[in-house]
Amino acid sequence: MRRSLSLLVPLALAATTLHAQGAPREGVATLAADAEARWVPFDLTPGNQIRFTLTLDDKPVTAILDTGVSYSVLARASAAVDPARVRADGQATAIGGGASGAVPVGWLATRRLTIGGLTRTGGGVTVADLPALATGSARAVDMLVGRDVTGGHALDIDYANHRFRLLPSGRLPFVGAIAPLAISPARRVYESAVTVGRARLAPMIVDTGDGSALTLSAASAKTGGIARLPTTTTVSFGLAGETVSTLAILPALTLGRQAIRDVEVRIEPAGGFSETIGVAGRIGSGLLQNYRVLLDPGAGRMVLKPAAGGSAAPLRSTSGLLVGLERDRLKVLHVMRGGPAATAGWQAGDTICRIDGQPIAADYPTSALARWAIGTPGTSVRLGMCDGTIRTLTLARFY
Structure with missing residues (x-):
């Protein structure tokens, strides 16, 4: 289901x-x-x-x-x-x-x-x-x-x-x-x-x-x-x-x-x-x-x-980011210990406005775009921050 x-x-x-x-x-x-x-x-x-x-x-x-x-x-x-x-x-x-x-x-x-x-x-x-x-x-x-x-x-x-x-x-x-x-x-x-x-x-x-x-x-x-x-x-x-x-x-x-x-x-x-x-x-x-x-x-x-x-089967994060939807952006609520995001220096409060060039829409929680955070280990995801910068996060299995 x-x-x-x-x-x-x-x-x-x-x-x-x-x-x-x-x-x-x-x-x-x-x-x-x-x-x-x-x-x-x-x-x-x-x-x-x-x-x-x-x-x-x-x-x-x-x-x-x-x-x-x-x-x-x-x-x-x-x-x-x-x-x-x-x-x-x-x-x-x-x-x-x-x-x-x-x-x-x-x-x-x-x-x-x-x-x-x-x-x-x-x-x-x-x-x-x-x-x-x-x-x-x-x-x-x-x-x-x-x-x-x-x-x-x-x-x-x-x-x-x-x-x-x-x-x-x-x-x-x-x-x-x-x-x-x-x-x-x-x-x-x-x-x-x-x-x-x-x-x-x-x-x-x-x-x-x-x-x-x-x-x-x-x-x-x-x-x-x-x-x-x-x-x-x-x-x-x-x-x-x-x-x-x-x-x-x-x-x-x-x-x-x-x-x-x-x-x-x-x-x-x-x-x-x-x-x-x-x-x-x-x-x-x-x-x-x-x-x-x-x-x-x-x-x-x-x-x-x-x-x-x-x-x-349980859906495992491969990004190490727990996020919440705030209108047209994702706000990082928690950086998971030992995950790729923690290694890359992400912080709670960081905001994401685009994922691989796609904007965050109101239907994000039920859209295919939301699957990026449990993607295949080794995949690199381009995350457009709301301040205009781009961060690349390489997914990995860590728990």
Whole structure:
């Protein structure tokens, strides 16, 4: 299946896992009798996240489906927010911004939220700053839809056809490999486990809002023996800011009964987000998108049906540059350790306006031009800087 070109750049943007203090009431969620027929169309953002439209208090709202968020988040800047009705609600723990990852949050009571065949009445949403980078896109969304909305039902995500639906718990609409799934009483997010070598790593947050494939705490990576693999560095962005992690390609892991080969894994620094909240790591949309996925914590299971074309191999950078799109240019967000760009003296903040003479267009993330950064080792790419100079970068395999 076609993968998000954020990985081709590659640019991996971790979504937020948020745990509010003083959790709001969750309202009452019900499914329509014909919920099974009410598919919700979505597109994948450049950060590999599921973006769709819902209705909140009679207003259309753009949202990310984010099972790693315990309480749904509405952006302070959204037109759906009435600032006069937002009350302070303490702090939340989020990805990025160092070890604490604390961000201030508010709470807003809501009347009615509708997604496909699900309607929630009453309850409320957490309110926080939600910058575009935190959602892996050039434009911000209004909302992250979390466990509080979806957790009482089965969630059927058809990545191949870019659609999802909510079903009664216990339904099994397709056959696939089964893995354990539960909602943590402490963290209130979807959790499972993976096996790496002989090590069982748990709990692992199942996080559709994280565009990465697999993220591990430093301690879990050591338990899984990942230190022996060739590594580089990468950057992720969450609600609390930027995090630099170690990056490697894991030869194999097992998720329930599903064996998976060649998985991109990010290793957080010691004392990082996963350790802070007491988990082994996260399973993200970068891995899940190779399957049709059923998440049914009420039935205690996740079901994975491989995509028709099989699992896509991880897309390895051969440039060593992680970039973000800013209108008509690419901005370097991170220079990967040991890569060709690091050797050539590239710096975060450098801006690129042309690639082999071609300008950067608005459709760059989904265009063939974006593949230059994972090109064949030995290829020389002419990069036109926005100051008018030209730099030549020779691609190489380095991790």
